[in-house]
Amino acid sequence: MRLPTTTFNLIVIASFVALGAVGWMHTRLATATDASVARSARYDVTWTGSAGRMEMLELRKLMSDFLASGSPEDAAQVNLYAQIVEGRLANWDSGLFREYIDYAPERRIEFDQARAEFGDAVTEFANLQDPAVQAKILKKLDLVAPVMDLIGADAQSHTVMVNSGIRDQLVHEQRLQKYLSFGLIGVGTVLLLVMMHQNRSLERARRAAREAAMGFSDLAHHDGLTGLPNRLAFTTAFDAAMDTEDGGPTMLAVFAIDLDGFKAVNDLLGHAAGDDLLVAVADRLRRMVSKSGLHNIVSRFGGDEFVVLLQGEAAVARHEAIAGEILEELGRPYVIQRSTVAIGATIGVSVLDRARDIASNPLLDADLALNNAKALGKGIVVTFEPSMRRDFERRGRLESDLKSALGNGDIFPFYQPQVDIETGQLVGFEALARWNHPELGWIAPNEFIPIAETSSQIVELGRCILTTACSQAMVFPGTLRVSVNLSVGQMLRDDVIGMVTDVLASTGFPAGRLTLEVTESLMMSEPELTARILKSLKGLGISIALDDFGTGYSALSYLRQFDWDELKIDKLFVDDLGNEPRSLSIIEAVVDLASQLGMRVVAEGVETTEQHAILRKSGCHIAQGYLFGRPQPIDEVHLTLLRSLAAGEPDPDRTVSI
Numbered sequence: 187m188r189l190p191t192t193t194f195n196l197i198v199i200a201s202f203v204a205l206g207a208v209g210w211m212h213t214r215l216a217t218a219t220d221a222s223v224a225r226s227a228r229y230d231v232t233w234t235g236s237a238g239r240m241e242m243l244e245l246r247k248l249m250s251d252f253l254a255s256g257s258p259e260d261a262a263q264v265n266l267y268a269q270i271v272e273g274r275l276a277n278w279d280s281g282l283f284r285e286y287i288d289y290a291p292e293r294r295i296e297f298d299q300a301r302a303e304f305g306d307a308v309t310e311f312a313n314l315q316d317p318a319v320q321a322k323i324l325k326k327l328d329l330v331a332p333v334m335d336l337i338g339a340d341a342q343s344h345t346v347m348v349n350s351g352i353r354d355q356l357v358h359e360q361r362l363q364k365y366l367s368f369g370l371i372g373v374g375t376v377l378l379l380v381m382m383h384q385n386r387s388l389e390r391a392r393r394a395a396r397e398a399a400m401g402f403s404d405l406a407h408h409d410g411l412t413g414l415p416n417r418l419a420f421t422t423a424f425d426a427a428m429d430t431e432d433g434g435p436t437m438l439a440v441f442a443i444d445l446d447g448f449k450a451v452n453d454l455l456g457h458a459a460g461d462d463l464l465v466a467v468a469d470r471l472r473r474m475v476s477k478s479g480l481h482n483i484v485s486r487f488g489g490d491e492f493v494v495l496l497q498g499e500a501a502v503a504r505h506e507a508i509a510g511e512i513l514e515e516l517g518r519p520y521v522i523q524r525s526t527v528a529i530g531a532t533i534g535v536s537v538l539d540r541a542r543d544i545a546s547n548p549l550l551d552a553d554l555a556l557n558n559a560k561a562l563g564k565g566i567v568v569t570f571e572p573s574m575r576r577d578f579e580r581r582g583r584l585e586s587d588l589k590s591a592l593g594n595g596d597i598f599p600f601y602q603p604q605v606d607i608e609t610g611q612l613v614g615f616e617a618l619a620r621w622n623h624p625e626l627g628w629i630a631p632n633e634f635i636p637i638a639e640t641s642s643q644i645v646e647l648g649r650c651i652l653t654t655a656c657s658q659a660m661v662f663p664g665t666l667r668v669s670v671n672l673s674v675g676q677m678l679r680d681d682v683i684g685m686v687t688d689v690l691a692s693t694g695f696p697a698g699r700l701t702l703e704v705t706e707s708l709m710m711s712e713p714e715l716t717a718r719i720l721k722s723l724k725g726l727g728i729s730i731a732l733d734d735f736g737t738g739y740s741a742l743s744y745l746r747q748f749d750w751d752e753l754k755i756d757k758l759f760v761d762d763l764g765n766e767p768r769s770l771s772i773i774e775a776v777v778d779l780a781s782q783l784g785m786r787v788v789a790e791g792v793e794t795t796e797q798h799a800i801l802r803k804s805g806c807h808i809a810q811g812y813l814f815g816r817p818q819p820i821d822e823v824h825l826t827l828l829r830s831l832a833a834g835e836p837d838p839d840r841t842v843s844i
């Protein structure tokens with residue numbers, strides 16, 4: 187237990203007060219001692235007193251001797267002593283003896299009278315031979331001698347009395363100082379003990395804090411589930427590995443690993459099983475990495491993301507083989523909670539010689555490679571290439587420029603003609619978004635639509651293209667239709683029905699001439715929501731097209747899932763027509779089914795007259811492709827319209843390339 191700070195402070199203050207008091211007492215005692223030393227001079231008073239008595243006695247004795255002999259030598263002796271006594275009386279009236287005389291007023295009176303008597307006679311001593319003088323002197327001596335004897339004798343007892351007073355005071359003050367000293371020693375001891383205790387508690391607190399901090403740092407550096415170093419620990423080790431000064435291996439390889447199918451295990455077998463699986467994966471990686479060297483580290487970055495750092499030339503030379511081994515190892519079945527589970531992994535790898543590639547960030551590079559790998563398909567290894575970083579930077583740039591592009595009107599539709607496959611008559615346009623970037627130039631939708639999809643910008647972009655397309659199409663001849671693409675992001679994030687209703691109302695474009703195109707991916711991810719929204723849109727009189735049929739998982743079952751107005755056969759399918767005989771049979775079957783279900787069939791990406799001829803034969807209704815016109819800006823559309831009206835034919839040369 188530690189003393190509260192205020193108590194501790196009070197004890198310290200008390201000690202200082204006691205110390206001050208003892209100091210003061212000590213000074214007082216020193217002063218008192220000085221005073222007593224001064225007063226010890228009072229012993230002089232005793233001596234002076236007895237000296238005076240003796241001198242007077244001597245004077246009287248000499249006087250008797252003279253009276254007996256009458257010799258001039260004895261007279262001279264008497265004379266000398268008379269002057270000594272006179273000097274003594276003067277001496278008695280000065281300094282400490284004077285203080286002593288003044289101590290008792292009656293003594294002062296007696297002394298003054300005696301001195302006056304003696305002073306009165308002192309001049310007479312020169313005429314000692316005169317008997318009258320002798321008689322006077324004897325009389326005076328009889329008067330003065332007893333007084334001097336008394337005063338001289340009293341001086342001793344007075345000194346004894348005064349000195350005993352001083353001694354009493356000294357004893358008293360010494361006793362006081364002794365008590366104070368004991369007090370101070372006591373307080374000092376208490377203070378010392380308190381401070382020792384306080385110190386020990388502080389040391390204990392400091393140790394506890396250090397231990398807690400170490401605990402936190404351990405927690406902060408390790409993934410609680412797998413016990414592997416976490417992202418923080420990895421980046422610390424990685425930064426150390428990147429330090430070119432330390433003389434360690436200069437070559438290193440980073441493997442960013444993402445598990446495939448982990449989510450399914452989590453969803454199907456529960457989170458506990460998911461945790462067990464992560465622990466098993468961590469164990470396998472740890473075993474592999476510990477075999478391969480000292481400077482290596484395997485860490486879990488979170489979720490099902492692991493990162494491995496291998497150092498040394500051998501690791502870099504074999505990085506692809508190593509990545510393959512990791513895939514194989516992680517792909518072996520696991521037994522989790524008595525179920526056998528199989529998952530895969532996708533890996534992005536980056537290698538670096540830190541002595542040369544100073545500007546590189548291999549961790550970021552491995553991540554970029556992993557993203558590329560995931561985009562290409564799962565269960566593969568992709569090694570980083572510089573173009574990936576350029577693409578990443580460009581993507582970042584487009585992402586940040588997208589908002590202002592929409593605000594500035596840099597994104598707007600081009601229009602690609604759609605023609606009647608039989609007559610070649612223009613029947614409508616598909617509005618296709620274009621971005622005219624002030625610095626990067628024209629940007630294709632395949633690049634910026636996916637970026638917009640990842641943010642809410644797709645909502646704004648969709649509204650913008652639909653609004654512009656509907657208002658620009660208002661001047662098209664009334665027989666022409668306009669198709670606009672609707673994306674997944676819009677369906678999920680926007681109130682599509684409200685938005686379309688508003689656009690139609692504000693532009694005045696007839697719902698009956700508008701087609702909205704959706705892809706099957708939407709039907710796959712959100713079938714119920716999509717079906718509900720599409721049904722409402724159809725209710726407004728709008729046509730709904732199933733776009734990109736023939737890519738991805740296209741299945742004939744989708745045709746029955748919703749009451750589509752239009753089916754757009756993808757360019758990939760059309761491309762195959764010349765080379766793959768079965769494509770024709772498939773297209774014929776699809777067109778047949780779609781027609782039976784009451785759909786218009788549009789063939790996309792028609793580039794050659796041969797394709798056109800085959801599609802025409804297969805029963806398609808409408809064709810769209812470079813053969814009939816590329817997507818073109820609205821000004822070009824106006825010219826195309828004029829020509830088409832004049833000639834009654836599409837003009838393949840009047841197209842705009844981007």
Ligand code: C2E
Pocket residue numbers: 602617618619620630631632635648651671672673733734757790791792793810811812813817
């Ligand atoms: P999509 O809807 O399938 O559009 C048809 C794409 O095929 C267009 O590419 C068009 O230029 C291209 N194309 C048409 N005929 C030919 C041909 O004969 N040969 C070749 N090689 N290509 C042909 P684009 O304009 O680059 O658009 C690509 C995709 O971007 C579109 O595919 C569509 O999915 C998406 N997109 C375009 N505009 C928008 C939009 O406003 N909103 C949304 N959500 N997506 C859009």
Ligand code: CA
Pocket residue numbers: 616671703733
């Ligand atoms: Ca389309």
Ligand code: CA
Pocket residue numbers: 733734754756790
């Ligand atoms: Ca398409």
